[in-house]
Amino acid sequence: MTPRWLRLAMGAGIAFLWLPVALLVAYAFSADPVPFRWGGFSTRWFAALAANDRLLEAAWLSLRVAAGAASLAVLLGGATGWVLARHGPFAGRAALGALAGAPLVLPEVVTGLSLLLFFVALEGATGWPEGRGALTVLLAHATLGTAYVAVVIQSRLASAERDLEEAARDLGAGPATAFATVTLPLMAPSLAAGWLLAFTLSLDDVVIASFVSGPAGTTLPVALFSMLRLGMTPEVNALATLLLAAAGIALALVGWLLRPRDRN
Known part of the structure; x- marks a missing residue:
């Protein structure tokens, strides 16, 4: 049985992490123009957000960049x-494994700065x-997402038995046929989960994007960060609520795709 003090500590930790998020969501539905003051229930700030062309353009760019980066990350x-x-x-x-997993442990500041220097040197040459x-942001996010997808795929295939693949080869299937008909279906749920994970990572990244983006590549997190420096607005609460809901849906899909399945 779990000790009482441990349950209390866990509850306090969860409350410390999620209470600010709950307050942000609550204030997104406040009618008061002050971001952190309750003025009655209202959805006016979601309507105001829908009329904000700058944020909508940044959101559309973020979705396109995230989809492209996730697709490239799944391939690589x-x-x-x-x-x-x-x-x-x-x-x-060993070198391939170390290089593929390096973005998982490197600080995003280091990754963003190194990619910026690389793009500048490449442009000069x-x-x-x-x-x-947008292109440099897409490539940078694909680099980060590749590491996560590689880990997901490697762990999936490491736990999957090779009997079906070997049986297909014994029955005369060539390497390409065995991969397309056996290995790829085994990888499919993990590929979908990796795509969603890379999409989510790209959608909410601000550190790397701030290094490699320019005026024509301002993603939604970067635009949001620039708005915060001028002061919070209720529209930011509404936007954060929508981002939280999108991230939650994506992570729920990842969990559903990676759940253990009954083979019977």
């Missing part, structure tokens, strides 16, 4: 995780990319 991370899980020892395996914008 899926291939990396498959190689690490299904191939035996080979030259450079080749002329591409021309300045910083």
